[in-house]
Amino acid sequence: xxxxxxxxxxxxxxxxxxxxxxxxxxxxxxxxxxxxxxxxxxxxxxxxxxxxxxxxxxxxxxxxxxxxxxxxxxxxxxxxxxxxxxxxxxxxxxxxxxxxxxxxxxxxxxxxxxxxxxxxxxxxxxxxxxxxxxxxxxxxxxxxxxxxxxxxxxxxxxxxxxxxxxxxxxxxxxxxxxxxxxxxxxxxxxxxxxxxxxxxxxxxxxxxxxxxxxxxxxxxxxxxxxxxxxxxxxxxxxxxxxxxxxxxxxxxxxxxxxxxxxxxxxxxxxxxxxxxxxxxxxxxxxxxxxxxxxxxxxxxxxxxxxxxxxxxxxxxxxxxxxxxxxxxxxxxxxxxxxxxxxxxxxxxxxxxxxxxxxxxxxxxxxxxxxxxxxxxxxxxxxxxxxxxxxxxxxxxxxxxxxxxxxxxxxxxxxxxxxxxxxxxxxxxxxxxxxxxxxxxxxxxxxxxxxxxxxxxxxxxxxxxxxxxxxxxxxxxxxxxxxxxxxxxxxxxxxxxxxx
Amino acid sequence: xxxxxxxxxxxxxxxxxxxxxxxxxxxxxxxxxxxxxxxxxxxxxxxxxxxxxxxxxxxxxxxxxxxxxxxxxxxxxxxxxxxxxxxxxxxxxxxxxxxxxxxxxxxxxxxxxxxxxxxxxxxxxxxxxxxxxxxxxxxxxxxxxxxxxxxxxxxxxxxxxxxxxxxxxxxxxxxxxxxxxxxxxxxxxxxxxxxxxxxxxxxxxxxxxxxxxxxxxxxxxxxxxxxxxxx
Numbered sequence: 143x144x145x146x147x148x149x150x151x152x153x154x155x156x157x158x159x160x161x162x163x164x165x166x167x168x169x170x171x172x173x174x175x176x177x178x179x180x181x182x183x184x185x186x187x188x189x190x191x192x193x194x195x196x197x198x199x200x201x202x203x204x205x206x207x208x209x210x211x212x213x214x215x216x217x218x219x220x221x222x223x224x225x226x227x228x229x230x231x232x233x234x235x236x237x238x239x240x241x242x243x244x245x246x247x248x249x250x251x252x253x254x255x256x257x258x259x260x261x262x263x264x265x266x267x268x269x270x271x272x273x274x275x276x277x278x279x280x281x282x283x284x285x286x287x288x289x290x291x292x293x294x295x296x297x298x299x300x301x302x303x304x305x306x307x308x309x310x311x312x313x314x315x316x317x318x319x320x321x322x323x324x325x326x327x328x329x330x331x332x333x334x335x336x337x338x339x340x341x342x343x344x345x346x347x348x349x350x351x352x353x354x355x356x357x358x359x360x361x362x363x364x365x366x367x368x369x370x371x372x373x374x375x376x377x378x379x380x381x382x383x384x385x386x387x388x389x390x391x392x393x394x395x396x397x398x399x400x401x402x403x404x405x406x407x408x409x410x411x412x413x414x415x416x417x418x419x420x421x422x423x424x425x426x427x428x429x430x431x432x433x434x435x436x437x438x439x440x441x442x443x444x445x446x447x448x449x450x451x452x453x454x455x456x457x458x459x460x461x462x463x464x465x466x467x468x469x470x471x472x473x474x475x476x477x478x479x480x481x482x483x484x485x486x487x488x489x490x491x492x493x494x495x496x497x498x499x500x501x502x503x504x505x506x507x508x509x510x511x512x513x514x515x516x517x518x519x520x521x522x523x524x525x526x527x528x529x530x531x532x533x534x535x536x537x538x539x540x541x542x543x544x545x546x547x548x549x550x551x552x553x554x555x556x557x558x559x560x561x562x563x564x565x566x567x568x569x570x571x572x573x574x575x576x577x578x579x580x581x582x583x584x585x586x587x588x589x590x591x592x593x594x595x596x597x598x599x600x601x602x603x604x605x606x607x608x609x610x611x612x613x614x615x616x617x618x619x620x621x622x623x624x625x626x627x628x629x630x631x632x633x634x635x636x637x638x639x640x641x
Numbered sequence: 642x643x644x645x646x647x648x649x650x651x652x653x654x655x656x657x658x659x660x661x662x663x664x665x666x667x668x669x670x671x672x673x674x675x676x677x678x679x680x681x682x683x684x685x686x687x688x689x690x691x692x693x694x695x696x697x698x699x700x701x702x703x704x705x706x707x708x709x710x711x712x713x714x715x716x717x718x719x720x721x722x723x724x725x726x727x728x729x730x731x732x733x734x735x736x737x738x739x740x741x742x743x744x745x746x747x748x749x750x751x752x753x754x755x756x757x758x759x760x761x762x763x764x765x766x767x768x769x770x771x772x773x774x775x776x777x778x779x780x781x782x783x784x785x786x787x788x789x790x791x792x793x794x795x796x797x798x799x800x801x802x803x804x805x806x807x808x809x810x811x812x813x814x815x816x817x818x819x820x821x822x823x824x825x826x827x828x829x830x831x832x833x834x835x836x837x838x839x840x841x842x843x844x845x846x847x848x849x850x851x852x853x854x855x856x857x858x859x860x861x862x863x864x865x866x867x868x869x870x871x872x
Contacts, residue, residue, distance in 0.1 A: 423701055423727040430727075430749035431659040437752035438666055458751070465749045485865075488837035490844040492855040497862040499855075513855040521841060527731055527865035 159205035166193050167216040190217055191245055198250035206250025214239050265375040272300040276384055280391035309361040321364055325350045330359050355389035414479045425468045433461040470597050482608040484525045494526050498533035506541045515554045523633045528605045535598035536565040536626050544569025564627035571624045576615035648674040652693035654684040656703045667752050680704045685713045700726040708740050715741035721762040731865035735819050743816045761815035776811050778859050778872035803846050810870035819867035
């Protein structure tokens, strides 16, 4: 690689440097010849050395080397006796030449290196300043577009490269740009920067740096340097730092947006649950009056004829049924909008079975439920309110599709990994494909006189599946009635809870 | 107790006029004196002047949460409060019960159920006044003074924790006692969140006292809320 400076392009030409060196040596020789009587030869040597130093300082290392040789030659030719010849009488002068050459070469080298270092420091300082400006600009950027603008304005002009910044989640989009799509694909895939020393299209050197943070690629930064010095002065590393800064800014922006989004969602959630709660209140209040008054009439007017008493009973029962349906509907709406939020706790299964039967008996006071729960059943880990809902719904379902006099059997069993609860009735069974039962609003029997919306089963499915269990329905093999069974995973009862 | 009226007084705080009328009808039909009110503020004022034997309180009132009434009322009265709620969420009820309500009913409720709850609360109040250590329900007799539990003429051995649990439920008979209240009474304050202890011991107690533990008659579960001894 050649070692020329960035800005003094004229000094880059070796011919020019040579002419200057020869010119300087000639002028010095001319002046010193005039002063020959006055100035010692030793001081003339000094003047020549000074010229080498100055040339090194202004024209660089190669010119200095050339100047050192030329000066030795001119000194020998013009001042060492015999003058105007390269031959030397006094061999002492050979030492002078050697010292002169060595000093010239060393000072030239040192001066040139110093100059390069200063240039390097200045260039790096510029880069550092550009990065500072970038990070300050990114801090206040509020959108992807602003980030791109900030990156371009703070990087392009100060460090003399062209910047192209793509921020997108879809790499295909970037590949459509004018840049080498293979390099882009490689950079994004590998997560490392890719260099093009000389680009085929415009002849500048290019670097493709993926914008990555938190293991995600947000886009790519493409820098092209027309002077082909993209690796100099740590420019490539600075660009890497710039791309890291940009990646952080984007990541922060994204998480800020996500936070705002989730705030909006939380507000929507609150609104939804407020609506559900007030709907629940508004629907239940009139029903309470209706049911209460019907019951009150029955109690108060014992002289009422049988038919009127029965009508009042019907009003009451239908009201209760309506209340149950509203409950299910609101529960489904809640599960669908908020998802089941499980409040799981350790508890014996019979607790929740007992309370669901009690609940069920409120609506079906005369139905007999037989329960089989093994005595050695371990404590279970579930949300009691929701599982009670499942059991109540399944009991009511069984009651609706079977004869008032027939029994309903709740059977529980367990193995090492799961609990199996089945609710069996001895009614008419399902005429439909049992699998379709659990889809919302699909009922076991389409034209039965029993009321109910199948929504209860859909709720059961949602709750059971949220617990990590399964639910299924079958007609009994003997053709009498049907069985719905669900499973719940069994967890190891923690040691610390045993007391 | 005031001497002026021989009838027990029930303060009905409910903002829906129809339901208020209905409850009033039920209360009057039980030979009780009903006082109607529709706001928390008015309710607290009335309560202070008439000193009701029982308060029936709707949780969702127009001028605030019924819990505010419970807090205000419990500052000076221990007479029972029956809470009515149209809200399905259990934690609302737990909040009311923990604040000091004695029982709750979810709307819509039947008149018969309302009457049963009122009777239980009034009876309980009467019993607390008589302060007897002897209780009997079904074929079970409990004597808190001699720490004896007898079922079908056989003495039942209860562990210390089981006995304490039964004791707390007996003292609070007819009331819903929340998980938190039971844990605090039986295990002490630091276990107020460990409701699995409670459930397991309640299971033991049912095994020993109930004929069919899976369908208990007396030791009833209020799902998501607590337990109630119904005798």
